[in-house]
Amino acid sequence: MPRRKKTKSKIEVIKENSDYLRAPLAEEVGNDSSHFGKEAIQVLKFHGTYQQDDRDLREGRDRHYIFMIRGRLPGGKMTADQYLAIDDIADNYADGTLRVTTRQAFQLHGVIKQELKETLQEINNSLITTLGACGDIVRNVMATPAPDIDGRQKKVQDFADELSDILLPASKAYHEVWLNGDKVYSGKEEVEEKEPLYGHSYLPRKFKIGIALPRDNSVDIYTQDIGLVALFDDRNEIEGFNITVGGGMGMNHRKENTFPRLGDDLGYVPKEKVVEVVKAIIGIQRDHGNRKNRKQARMKYLIHKWGLDKFEEELVSRLGYELEPFRELPPFDLDLYLGWNQQSDGDWFLGLSIENGRIKNDGALQLKTALRKVVRKYNAGVRLTPNHNVILTGFDEDEKEEVEDIFHDHGVLLHDEIANVIKYSMACPALPTCGLAITESERALPDIIRELDSVLQELGLEEEKLSVRMTGCPNGCSRPYVADIGFVGRSLDKYTIFIGGNPEGTRLNKEYKDLVDRENLVDEIRPLLKHFKENRSNGETFSDFWNRVGIEETEQVPA
16 A cells, blocks of 8 residues: 655644644643643643753653743843843742843743743743744744944834734633633633634744844844844934845754755835735745655745745735845944943943853852842843843943942953953753753853863964854754854764854855864864964955865865
8 A cells, every 4th residue: 555645744733733722732731740742842832831851860761851941032132120030930940040042032941840830920920921932933033132322223122022022823822821820721612813824733843033233143134034134214213124034054964955044135125014024924934834844844945945036926926016126235243242332321231241141150150140139239121142142231330340340259251351262152052951952062162162262372363253153963053054163963972063154144154074073173173273374364264264265275284
């Protein structure tokens, strides 16, 4: 008997049968099990939570189940009260740490199932939701993280808030399951709402949107499914947006038809039409994205298969009009917004470099305590950045020295006391919590990056703006494929090295060496740095050099 042709993946069936993100999750929330079943955990993701287990504690088939919760924070913005509430929740329900993500959200790790509902209620009591942070929908909308400097940042931030709310799922499941006290969903009620944007089975895969300013590509718009660059008129009002489509980082080492991809320049649209255009693009992905193979389900693969011209034709057929030509932009740069910077209202903000985004107390480094003291004492606003740093806002001029003293008293270094290569490095969480991780990342990079810094100092290259990003698997959560140097998990304690991207996020890097042992990563990079120093043109960066001479020349570099 011939095998039945596959028409959709198992997860597509789960989404279709979920009754708009209710079943079977709602029935399992209150049971005595330490974990959810295989179908419920797929629905759980849409509610902002991932079921994980501590892989350091695995014993055979026994699992120590824990949950990661991710907040939805458009543009990474939090009030002082919200930050302090999440800080308390991390201590009371999670593992005592906060993780700043590369999508400007926070993650809590180590929550147990019996306290999951109470934890989510506490988060919502702080006026933060986890809905829209995960799942096959538009995830947290990113935006330039800086508070208002010249009258433009706040307008972009406000638009990110607006767009994020517009693109939330319509289902009331989240509120029914987590926020209505002890109400238990029976599975029999009529579902009144529909999903006018997402449909009954939502999107084929996760969908990411970032909003940038001209020159400032801290959100890495070319790695987004949709990138928006806000353009301003003479009155400093948003006039419209350049739009890019089809970016994405994930790949699979063993499948050549998976790959990282930078977005394409699509066109320009006036502000009053941008929401309509964004919805139409999402609709194309909803209707034509791959629902059979999740490894081919991101919109980047649809555009790769169709070509941009066909994608644009489909968009025009839905809109009834063409987009205007993509407007010329000045070169992008990566601004980390570290140190003291003045706001448009005369106050000051302080950007803090948070290594790998982990806010915790660790020996002499009492970062979590210091942040809490400063936020509470000065009622400071908080911004989480796409490079998993923290910006504190709203300080008077005469408070700056006091704030610095608090951080120094708690062992926290300020930006000018931290090596450049550390500031421009990122690692995903990986082991022990991420179920996709092949090998280490967050726990490995600190030693590697300091070893690399020693080499840079030895070669006199310590002032170079060199981005280094590590992941524990090829899915690319720390955006390693646009970095100067990417270390991507290949197998246990082995990595693929990529070189040649740039901090501006406008160029993909290329594979240099595969299956490199962790302890040999810096040894493999050292001769490349030495060759670069000895042969660079005036002012040329590491990646510009290797893109000019060609990665093939690495074969001629003596070890």
